[in-house]
Amino acid sequence: MTGRILIDLFSTLDGVAQGPGGTDEDPSGGFAFSGWQAGYPSSSMGETVSKGMQGLDALLLGRRTYDIFAAYWPHHTDGPSGEIGRLFDRVPKYVATRNDDLALDWQNSHRVGSDLAAEIAELRTRHREVHVIGSVDLVHSLLAEGLFDELTLWVYPILLGAGKKVFDDGALPSVLQLIEPPVADSDGVMLLRYSRTDRVPAVGTFED
Numbered sequence: 001m002t003g004r005i006l007i008d009l010f011s012t013l014d015g016v017a018q019g020p021g022g023t024d025e026d027p028s029g030g031f032a033f034s035g036w037q038a039g040y041p042s043s044s045m046g047e048t049v050s051k052g053m054q055g056l057d058a059l060l061l062g063r064r065t066y067d068i069f070a071a072y073w074p075h076h077t078d079g080p081s082g083e084i085g086r087l088f089d090r091v092p093k094y095v096a097t098r099n100d101d102l103a104l105d106w107q108n109s110h111r112v113g114s115d116l117a118a119e120i121a122e123l124r125t126r127h128r129e130v131h132v133i134g135s136v137d138l139v140h141s142l143l144a145e146g147l148f149d150e151l152t153l154w155v156y157p158i159l160l161g162a163g164k165k166v167f168d169d170g171a172l173p174s175v176l177q178l179i180e181p182p183v184a185d186s187d188g189v190m191l192l193r194y195s196r197t198d199r200v201p202a203v204g205t206f207e208d
Helices: 042-054 064-075 080-092 118-124 136-144
Strands: 003-013 058-062 094-097 109-110 129-135 152-155 176-178 190-196
Touching: 003 118, 003 136, 042 152, 058 064, 058 118, 058 136, 064 080, 064 094, 094 118, 118 136, 118 190, 129 136
Parallel strands: 003 129, 003 152, 058 094, 058 129, 094 109
Antiparallel strands: 152 190, 176 190
């Protein structure tokens, strides 16, 4: 079995993926807009998020996102978000952290070591779909080394002008392929799904 690594991110129109979900989610670096997603309680986009999780059988998370999820999802296994809560609670969670002393108390949680490429290769042999949710710093590492198969972006019509971006200067130059036509809801939130290819951007000159 060769499993896939799928990145799922909420992003502003200017590419900021930092702290979408709550005011105390990620104020690091003096970020003043943590919780910017709050003005868009889109039920239709909620359905697409749930649909995208159907094949998920493992999570790969950065340390900050893991701590946020571990504090929230085990206590939200009922109600409207219960299906996702039960899924996250059940599947293995792999946490990218270099701190061996930090406890991973959420059930079925495991530490990922410093050799990210080797760890990703091992995860591919164990799981069909490993989802990376949030975890912007980890995503930067995956993009820099080409260690992903799909990138799903929920893009919100917001400009923040500051914050951690989906793509930083270290991303591996590559061409992504659109998997399906973009989907937008009535609030202007757009779903974009891309697969990674082995192609690199072509350069040249436009001629008549």
